Amino acid sequence: xxxxxxxxxxxxxxxxxxxxxxxxxxxxxxxFAQRDGESLYRAICQGCHMSDARGAQGAGHYPALSENSxxxxxxxxxxxxxxxxxxxxxxxxxxxxxxxxVVVNYVRCHFGNAYPDKLTAADIARLRAMSSQSSAVR
Numbered sequence: 699x700x701x702x703x704x705x706x707x708x709x710x711x712x713x714x715x716x717x718x719x720x721x722x723x724x725x726x727x728x729x730f731a732q733r734d735g736e737s738l739y740r741a742i743c744q745g746c747h748m749s750d751a752r753g754a755q756g757a758g759h760y761p762a763l764s765e766n767s768x769x770x771x772x773x774x775x776x777x778x779x780x781x782x783x784x785x786x787x788x789x790x791x792x793x794x795x796x797x798x799x800v801v802v803n804y805v806r807c808h809f810g811n812a813y814p815d816k817l818t819a820a821d822i823a824r825l826r827a828m829s830s831q832s833s834a835v836r
Contacts, residue, residue, distance in 0.1 A: 736808075738793075773825065775802045
């Protein structure tokens with residue numbers, strides 16, 4: 699019995715690390731600490747869209763981001779990240795302009811996507827400004 703109790707922890711600690719990263723680390727004012735596209739995807743996106751970006755169905759529908767022609771226009775995924783859509787929450791208050799740009803660029807260049815144009819933090823700032831102006835008009 700003692701041998702089993704000692705062997706179990708050794709077995710468990712020798713397993714490879716899981717595909718999922720720990721939950722996103724928040725810094726001041728509810729913003730995520732991750733700065734590169736892959737880390738942001740792992741911390742925020744893959745919980746629903748999966749580590750291979752193929753999406754999932756079950757308790758909800760999480761669309762595939764892999765080989766997704768909707769990502770051809772770089773502004774579309776940026777708007778979805780900022781404003782949310784369907785069951786996806788809006789992340790405009792949780793991500794900086796640079797973070798939105800790098801995670802959108804990451805998804806658009808990985809998972810079978812090969813869109814060459816890149817968003818910048820300045821593009822996201824302009825998008826936020828246009829979005830807030832259109833919200834103020836309503």
